[in-house]
Amino acid sequence: MTDSVDRRSAFIVDVLTEEFGASMALDPAAFRRKFRKMAASPFAFYRGSAALFYADQRGDFADDAFLDEQTSRVWIHGDLHAENFGTYMNASGHLVFNVNDFDEAYVGPFSWDLKRLAASVALIGYAKALSDRVIGDLVTGLARSYLTELRAIAAGGDDAIGSITLDNADGVLRRVLQEARLNTRVDLLAAQTTVDNYERRFSLGDGVFEIDAETRKKVCAAFTAYLDTLPESTARLRPVATQIKDVVLRKGVGIGSAGLPSYNLLLEGHTEALENDVVIYMKQAQVPAVARHIDDERVRGYFRHQGHRTAESQRALQAHADPWLGFTELDGAGQLVAEVSPYAADLDWSDVNEPEELAGVLADLGRAVARMHSVADDESSHDLVDYSTEEAIVAAIGDDTDGFVGHLVEFAHAYGVRARTDHQLFVDLFRNGRLPGI
Secondary structure (H helix, E strand, C coil): CHHHHHHHHHHHHHHHHHHHHHHHHHCHHHHHHHHHHHHCCHHHHHHHCHHHHHHHHCCCCCCCCCCCCCCCCEEECCCCCCCCEEEEECCCCCEEEEECCCCCCEEECHHHHHHHHHHHHHHHHHHCCCCHHHHHHHHHHHHHHHHHHHHHHHCCCCCCCCCEECCCCCHHHHHHHHHHHHCCHHHHHHHHEEEECCEEEECCECCEECCCHHHHHHHHHHHHHHHCCCCHHHHCCCCHHHCEEEEEEECCCCCCCCCCCEEEEEECCCCCCHHHCEEEEEEECCCCHHHHHCCCHHHHCCCCCHHHHHHHHHHHHCCCCCCCCEEEEECCEEEEEEECCCCCCECCHHHCCCHHHHHHHHHHHHHHHHHHHHHCCCCCCCCCCCCCHHHHHHHHHCCCHHHHHHHHHHHHHHHHHHHHHHHHHHHHHHHCCCCCCC
């Protein structure tokens, strides 16, 4: 038993060091904060250790069920856990509840997305003291909902439910959308800026810092290059809407962005009225964890840099992406650029506790994932995946619905146990100083 624990502990150290070693060397304090957040619970650990999850998909949990040449080349989210869903305002002006945070998106096996989501459901269920039977039922509902929606899309879409909006949402997700609807740009600006002498500037403090003139010059030059990556509809807002009023550095942004520089830029907005000012962010993109386990030069060579990969992936996976979404380079590193949206709201899983309520939410999430997997294929503006992904996945599963569902349920239980055990090993490694570099 001790030998197996020691081997797994060493494996965890090796994977985390390979994934984060260079960044840890640059900012060890940021990773101490990240790792302390990961230590808080098995789910927090799972969120921050996608690299370990994907290493296991090529190791202990490797399988080729329902995977063939096409279903192994689907544009995937890359970090599809239960907390990566929320609201956004799409380019058509509609509030949508869907997958968000595309930093880890790539092209790979469609089932990896579903397995990562299913295991996260098992961890949430365990944290809520739900039985294995109930957890299995929840994953079953998720899987069946995904497959039902995907088959409807493949059949022409007449029976597909489509995007989750105020027109069709109910229960918990409708409440989240309604709450997001109450948000305003004025409230966002009030939280992040101040007005002095009739002009708006960023507020400093709480991880927000001034930058020197040379850094500002480089960020502004990168912003100018970014403008050429915007869709025509956004580009028409120029010149007023692209006037930079202020730039600040942000640190400590998110559990997955430890050590990465991020800048916020305050723009004039589409008029000179102060309530129309826009906040966008420019953050350094990183190599997605899943990419280390996919050897496909067609995919790797498609992207100019990681900022391009992230922006193009989001555009591919969202039917109507943020109109401010684009990319650029800063100091030779790819950057993702997008709006800090006032309409973003995440689902608070602490408010969803009863099995019936959880089942309804997860059925909606299954449909959202099906829609995401079906968007980026031969009917999109991208040519990286040049066939119908929904038809390929439906064909690979065929009539074996029970086998597909059972496969995900079995994995969710097994990897939920693995993640809970790994979390304890990680905590012991961290508190005993066995993670090098921090």
